[in-house]
Amino acid sequence: MTDSLIFDSPAERWEEALPLGNGRLGAMIFGSPGREKLQLNEDSIWSGAYRDRNNPAAKAALPEIRRLLNEGRISEAEELCLEALSGIPPAQRVYQTAGELLINFSPDGNFGHPFSGTRSGPLISDVSNYRRELDLSRALHTVSFESGGVVFKRECFISAVADVLVLRFSAAGTDGNSASGKISFRAGLERGVFYDRKGNVEGAAFICREEGIPFCTMIKVAQRGGTQEGKGGFITVYNADEALLFLDIRTGFRVADYEAACLSNLNRSAKRGWEELFREHVEKHRTLYNRAELVLKDRSDDNHAADNTVRYFNFCRYLLISCSQPGMVPKETMLPANLQGLWNPHMDPPWGCGYTININTQMNYWPACMCNLAETEEPLFSLIERMYPNGKKTAQTMYGCRGFTAHHNTDIWGDTAPRDYWLPGSYWVLGAAWLVLHIWEHYEYTQDSYFLKKYFYLLKEACIFFVDFLIPGNRTNEEGEPSSPAEPYLVVSPSVSPENSYKHNSEIASLCAGCEMDNQILRKLFGAAICAAEILGGNDTDTEQFRSILSRLPEPAIHGSGAIREWNEEYEEAEPGHRHFSHLFALWPGDAITLDETPELAAAAKKSIERRLAADGGHTGWSRAWLVNLSARLTEGEAALEHLKAIFRDFTLPNLFNTHPPFQIDGNFGALAGITQMLAQSRIRYKPEPKVIIDILPALPKEWPSGRVKGIRVKGNLELEIVWENGKLKYYTMKNMGNKEIPVTTRWRDNIHECNAAPSSNSNYYTATPITSL
Structure with a gap:
């Protein structure tokens, strides 16, 4: 059963509870027979209102920071950075729990109170045949058990149509016949001391917070048979045949009268x-x-390992649907998946449970288009639009630049000022640059020119910031001598290679004048903006300037060790096993480094991975997920599978959440992208003419000798079905889902098939001949 998660006992801790969500409302269900608990979330419950945190001292200090970096006085530059570039205050807003729905369930109607100590023991005795299940295909959570000759069942879903949580209580005899009058429970809402009002209104019970972002959580019960009473913020049901509990949460972020x-x-x-x-x-x-x-x-009799992989694939798709589904709220207030997707039990969660945009938020959306869930990216684009005016202010106030920028984190308000006093991460100015590349990727997958036209201004404005911010700089060679191109390279200064550090004059430093990730992101960004302008027929002076900038951005360089160089200088890494693979951006999620087009750089990228792993790299869940993708892009299926196994073994919680540790959902989504890329990869090359290049089964491991995948998407708005047996491609079908013809090259091993994929109807597929004929 690869569409279900099934347990024979209730969750004892949050990491064992099971998630429901509709993109806005979320719940983690524990499933205790007598004392049920649903931990609740609503995606716009954050700790407070917007604040302008831009540091007014930044603009004046910027030339001095750059001078100190150029003179090699790194520690002095870092000290000035902490003072002049840090946000004031340093913290952004944090995502918070909405509290809990607590239900005391007792057929005899003697509930006690969850905090009173009266009946602290089990409310239901002699429980047997317990089952807890999350049906991924129906997004339905079910708890069932027997007690006293009665089978009790609780079923729960969160509707993405009615936008409400629904929980049904029912009972039947062990013979399957209905059991009357067996449903009795007391339900109430709690959030510790972090709310202002609690009560009952028109048959409903509620709690409200009235500070920060105000909100109301409310429940209402409809029943068949028995009686109901509401007082003190509780709803109590006695002797019902069946009962439905409805729950909703509304906040002042979206509506004035949330109650x-x-x-x-x-x-x-x-x-x-x-x-x-x-x-x-x-x-x-x-x-x-x-x-x-x-x-x-797989090769086993029970197919256990393969089924676990498929279940994980399905669970991760379920999570993306559940935490980033558009349509529940107005577009301008949509919110994307955060560090924990939608589900967070804390008031002050790890890393604020916000949007970390130096890898984590981006990784959340790697599988969106390739797994045929392109619309789940819409909340991300809404957040970028919210960031835009703030990013323009940050660019001007802090750096004296046009365009818009963001640093390594943002929040519900699209805050773009630096967060924290953290030298390895806070002062990186490419957060917006990387985020807007998802606009370009979305276009490449969907070929939606209307979409591209709508969001092109964000690509353009992200480039314009760097037109003003970039300065001339040099690289050193292996001997430490500066390279001297005809025109000086342009570099980002100050910058950092996200969260990493290097050794400099016996000290550990992070701040730098240019690093490889900056170069690779900017080459991708300016290239995308130029291509987009040509597609939209909007070549102008800005586009010409972008071409000039692109020609002066450094190409990837190879370190003396044979690996990709991480900084523009030939520095020694302070932490060789670091969790980030920032200098391999051009391998993935970029596509500038490939085995066929840049074999020397691909070999250097492989060397980079080997060096990281030799120093115990990949020691977080999301980092290991990145390795699945990187290995897949190098067509190393066995290595990709080993990284996937490491995720299952070392970084997967009982409920299949990925753990950093603690839980971070980007590891789930990164692994989902990696599994998909083991089966199909794509890229588009635009010169001399646009062409889609598709690799079929590029990283198929031996342990997956036979299988089928269908409905996945590749760039060019193409949908694939692939079938293989005994390690060999049997056939694939390719369907052009768009409205224009596109040249396509598909490859399996050394077999190449070229065609012009014309727009097709539902019944018209391009089907490759069996591989024996290729």
Whole structure:
């Protein structure tokens, strides 16, 4: 059963609970028979309002910081950075839990109180045949158990249509016949001391916070049979045959009267009933979930390892649908998946549970288009739009530049000023540059020119910032002598290679004048902006200037060790096993380094990976997920599988969440992208004419000898189905989902197939002949 997660006991800790979500509302369900707990989230509950944190001392200090870096006085430059470039205050807003729904369930109606100490023991005795299940294909959580000759069941989903959480309580005899009057429970909402009001209104119970971003969490119960009473912020049901509990959360981020909005939605939902709400919920979910399918056959009799991989593939797709589904709220207030997607039990979570944009937020969306879930990126584009005016202010106030920029983190408000006093990360100015590349990637996958035209200004403005910010600089060779091109290189100064450090004159330093990741991102950014302008027919003076800038950005260089050089200087790494692979951006998520086009750089990239691993690199869940992708891009299927196994073994929690540690969802999504890239990869080359290059089964490991994947997408708006047996391609189908013809080259091993993929109807596929004929 690769579409389900099944357990035979309740969750004892949060990492064992199971997630539900509709992109806005989230819940982690524990499944205790007598004391059920749902930890709740709403994606716009953050710690406070927007603040302008731009440091006004930055602009005046920038020339001095650059001078100190050029003179090799790194520690002095770093001290000045801490004073003049740090945000004031240094912290951004943090994402917070909405609290908990606590349900005391007891057939005899003797509940006690969860905090009173009266009945601290089990509320239900003699529990047997317990089962807890998350049905991924229906986005349905179910708890069932037997007690006293009765089978009790709780089913829960969060609708992406009605935008409400629905929990059904039912009971039946062990013979399958209905059991009347067996449903009794007391339900209430809690959030420790972090709320202002609690009470009952019109048959509903609620808690409200009225500071920061205010919000209301509210529940309402509709039942068949028995009685109900509400007081003290609780709802108590006695002797019902069946009961439906509805829950909603609304915040002041999106609506002024959030309490009234909750009550209105609950009343509307309660009138409709389980069957109608559940039917439309499943239909909506399956329009996304059923788009892709993976089947793997391994060499074992029980197919256990292959099934676990497929279940993980399905679970990660389920998570992306559940935490980044558009349509619940107005576009301008959509929020993307954060460090924990949607699910966070803390008031002050690790790293603020925000948007870390030096890898983590980007990794969240690596699989979106390739797994046929392109619309899940819409909340990300909404956040970038929210960042834009703030980023223009940061560019001007702090650096005296046009365009827009952001540093290594942002929050609900699109804050673009540096966060924290952290030299290895805070002062990196390419956060927006990397984020907007998702606009270009989205276009390459969808070929949606209307979309590209709509968002082109963000690509352009990100480039314009660097037109003003870049300064002439040099690289050194292996002997430490400066290189001397006809025109000086342009470099980002000050900068850092995200979160990494190097040795300089017996000291550890992070600040630098140019690093390899900067060069690779900027080459991708300016190249994308130029291509986009040509596609949209908008060549202008800016585009010509972009071409000039691109010609002066350094190409990747090889370190004396044979690896890709991480900094523009021939520095020695302070932490050779560092978790980031920033200097391999051009291998993945970029595509400038390839085995066929740049073999020397590909070999150097492989050397970089080997050096990292030899020093115990890949020691976080998301870092290991990056390694799956990097190995896949080097067509090393066995290495990719070993990294995937390491994720399953060392970085996967009982509920299949990926752990840094602690839990970070980017590891799930990075691994999902990696599995997909082991089966299909793509890139587009635009000169002399646009052409899509697709690699079929480029990193297929021996342990997946036979299988099928269908519904995945590659660039060019092409949808694939691939079938293989005994390690060999049997056939593939390719469908052009767009409205224009596109040249395509597909490759499997040394076999090449070229065609012009014309727009096709639902029944018209391009089908390769069996591989024996290729």
